[in-house]
Amino acid sequence: WCDMKEPSPEHMVVGDKSGIDLAESRPSLQALLKEHQQHLRALPADCNPVDRARVQLDIAETLLGLQKQTESWDSARAAFDVFAEHESWRDAIEACDVLFQCEQEESLAALGNGVWLAITYPVPAQLTVAMLQHIVDETPDDSDGAAVAAMAAHYIADLRTEGKEHESLTFFTKQLVAGVAKRHRGIEDDPEMIRMWIEILGLNDVNELLARLSAMVDAIVGDHWWIDRDALRARLPVN
Numbered sequence: 001w002c003d004m005k006e007p008s009p010e011h012m013v014v015g016d017k018s019g020i021d022l023a024e025s026r027p028s029l030q031a032l033l034k035e036h037q038q039h040l041r042a043l044p045a046d047c048n049p050v051d052r053a054r055v056q057l058d059i060a061e062t063l064l065g066l067q068k069q070t071e072s073w074d075s076a077r078a079a080f081d082v083f084a085e086h087e088s089w090r091d092a093i094e095a096c097d098v099l100f101q102c103e104q105e106e107s108l109a110a111l112g113n114g115v116w117l118a119i120t121y122p123v124p125a126q127l128t129v130a131m132l133q134h135i136v137d138e139t140p141d142d143s144d145g146a147a148v149a150a151m152a153a154h155y156i157a158d159l160r161t162e163g164k165e166h167e168s169l170t171f172f173t174k175q176l177v178a179g180v181a182k183r184h185r186g187i188e189d190d191p192e193m194i195r196m197w198i199e200i201l202g203l204n205d206v207n208e209l210l211a212r213l214s215a216m217v218d219a220i221v222g223d224h225w226w227i228d229r230d231a232l233r234a235r236l237p238v239n
Contacts, residue, residue: 053082073102089121112221125160151203
């Protein structure tokens with residue numbers, strides 16, 4: 001177990017992860033794009049900037065569905081800046097999700113920025129889990145980075161949900177962890193073996209888990225932070 005290393009950005013490959021159903025007809029997507037563009041033009045000059053940026057993000061998502069990644073990136077990146085300026089963090093994370101799927105030069109940086117925000121702020125757990133799943137999907141099988149992301153997803157699902165949502169989302173994240181254990185060390189669906197694997201990796205300690213996730217996100221983003229993390233941390237409420 002000692003030879004396992006965290007993934008480095010150059011070992012993470014961006015694949016086809018569009019959230020848009022590509023089976024949907026191109027004319028239908030083009031009609032949707034036209035509708036969003038008309039909506040944007042119809043907004044009053046004094047419209048709330050966040051509302052305008054949300055329409056820009058709708059446009060970006062549709063452009064992504066049309067496989068116009070560069071145009072999608074430009075629209076989503078502009079929307080992100082507005083969301084960040086107004087501290088609309090859920091919207092900012094959703095913009096990062098689109099930006100990651102655009103497969104551009106800074107797409108991994110977008111993922112890292114989005115994951116940091118999704119862990120730091122109490123946005124819906126499903127959104128945070130979705131961002132962490134991108135890391136799971138992009139991390140090499142022989143690295144423990146996927147285990148870190150999967151365990152963080154399970155921790156967030158457990159922490160931020162209740163009732164039926166808790167039951168369904170933690171079931172999903174347990175399956176996510178089990179899938180990583182299988183591909184990582186060939187562990188089949190054996191709860192006791194998975195528990196031992198988690199302990200060996202030291203991921204049953206929340207502080208250690210979050211510290212390792214933070215280091216991994218730092219490696220992914222590098223110098224491409226789009227937010228002032230120190231300023232944001234300083235304004236976080238003290239528990």
